[in-house]
Amino acid sequence: MSQTYIDPSPANFQAFKDLPRDEPIQMLNLLQFRDQAEYPAGHEHADKGWSGRRAYVEYGKTSGPIFERVGGSIVWRGAFQTMVTGPDAKQWHSGFVAHYPNAGAFFEMITDANYQLAVVNRTAALVDSRLMRFEPGETGGGFG
Incomplete structure (x- = not known):
């Protein structure tokens, strides 16, 4: 099986932190759900038999208020259909673009104590991301 990614590597996260924090950003999210969510033993949802997709819905419910409080919004969302350019073996279930008024808002969200509780659902939900x-950038017009 190819390598999977759920959380950023220390080097990638440092590169993110080194970029300006006072500019608007958009975050492209590609998601591949587990068939069965994998919660830590003893977690309140561990024995519910949830699918990865259902666990991600819980992540959205629990992290959504924090995301909105910091000024985040979803500017595009879609369901994967087929790979046109890229490895045939890689199939995403879902994708979206989240807009933040600035990178500082993203940091505010991920360091929020309630977000730290909510993100367990994301980790349980995903096999790769x-x-x-x-x-x-500007929207509309051509490819240039």
């Missing part, structure tokens, strides 16, 4: 930071 990608999270990529982009500087927002």
Whole structure:
């Protein structure tokens, strides 16, 4: 099986932290759900038999108020259909782009104590993911 990614590596997270924090950012999220969520033993949801997708719904419910409080919004969401360019073996279940008014808002969210509790649901839900930071650009027009 190929390598999977749920949390950032220390080097990747440092590169993120080294970028400006006072500029708007957009975060591309690609998600591959587990068939069965994997919670830590003793967690309140560990014995519920949830799918990864259901655990991610719980992550959204519990992290959503924090995401909105820091000014986050979803600017695009989609369900994967097929790989056009890329490895045939990689299939994402879902993807979205989250907009933050600045990178500092993202840091405020991930360091919030309630977010730290909520993120357990994300970890339980995913077998693989990608999270990529982009500087927002103009929309509309052509590819150039």
